[in-house]
Amino acid sequence: MDPTTESVLIFDSFVLDLARGVARADGVDLDLRPKSFAVLRHLAGNAGRLVSKQDLHQAVWGNVVVSDDSLVQCIRELRLKLRDDDHRIIKTVSRRGYRLDAEPMPLSHDRGSSRVSRRTSAPRVAALRLAALPRWLLVAGLSVIAFAALASVPPIANGIQRPLAELASWLAPQDHGIVPDRDVERITALAAEKQLPLPAFRVRAPANDVPDNIRRFLGVWVSDEGWINSHRQFMMIVTNVDRDGAATGYLVNGPAMPHSRTPGPGFSGGFTGYVLDDILRYDGNSGLHSASATADGRIEFKLVFREGGTGVVFLDPLWTFAHPGHVARIQP
Known part of the structure; x- marks a missing residue:
């Protein structure tokens, strides 16, 4: 996939906005350094394939000579921001390079959307598009829908109440880790x-x-x-x-x-x-x-x-x- 032909990509639970130069999680921008974002962009453009250290150095730093530690620091920052403690998303291929083990899916163009529809189901596509939006906006919209449903005809309200509750739980998970x-x-x-x-x-x-x-x-x-x-x-x-x-x-x-x-x-x-x-x-x-x-x-x-x-x-x-x-x- 050539990332220059798409403006927004979704991979795993994250959104990569190439036009704005940011990655997002749960509707919040991840404040990545420019070089770290460039590394992520290049890995996403070669998702599923091994990208050598030399290739990454050339793509991100060009003809500027930097040590391997610069690349290591970028990979470390990306793993921290992507919550990739177990290296599930960014794989290290010993002595050779790195691989983004998640296939980004385009969001913004019709051509990209058609590719997504062939790879995954319509509900999954809808869920991915929703995930690209801020959670507060989604939760607010669901609240309006739920209120309207509960105030309408009882059989309809009863039939929609549980699906709405499940969707709201997905959009606003309650897992805050070690905080009670x-x-x-x-x-x-x-x-x-x-x-x-x-x-x-x-x-x-x-x-x-x-x-x-x-x-x-x-x-x-x-x-x-x-x-x-x-x-x-x-x-x-x-x-x-x-x-x-x-x-x-x-x-x-x-x-x-x-x-x-x-x-x-x-x-x-x-x-x-x-x-x-x-x-x-x-x-x-x-x-x-x-x-x-x-x-x-x-x-x-x-x-x-x-x-x-x-x-x-x-x-x-x-x-x-x-x-x-x-x-x-x-x-x-």
Whole structure:
């Protein structure tokens, strides 16, 4: 498959938007570095086939000489963002290269759509198209449909109630990993109160060999007053950490306030950062993000903007692995 002929591809449970240069999971953009996205794009364009390291170097870096470690770091970031811990999606072929073990299916063009219809059933195609949309939009639409159905003729409502419930469960799974349901409910309530667009998240238990200074970041953290000066609300969700210091999760901003630097409604995005010297750092599109623990158990989060200036926000622990069951500033 030539990825330049399609604008949107779906593989496994992810959406690769070539026109925008992003990959999405559950309707949330995965904030990949440009080189990592280029590696994913090339692997997707050769899905099911072995792609040599030399081929990837040429496709992504061209004539620029880089070490193999640059490619290894890109593959590592992709596996973290794609939740590919078991290397099920991106296979390593020892000493030769890599293979994307998932066949992308085109979404946007008629020619691509016809190929999909021959390979899979109509319900599967519909499900894949739905998966490309943000979950909140799908859940909101289902809520309207369910209300209309339940308010209509009883036999019709009774017949559609169960399929709607099953579809809603598929679109909005309740598996949040190691975070108990009661805490998820409280976190969801506070996010709604602060108008934070909470993404679908799953916190994974760290391995036993992950140091305490790394695992302390694992969990859900939220602002009380918001960003200093602007008061825009903010949340950090760290869903996975490993012993080498890699950390993945989501950064969530509420709607803009009068003095916010970036206008617009609330938004969220995935991130991959690294813990070094007890500080979680992430180099994103806006600038350099850093999170460090304070003496009173909070997180001081800083964003050094690329065009100049620094934003600061303090985060309280909502639920953390270090203090399971603790939900700050929320009462049942």
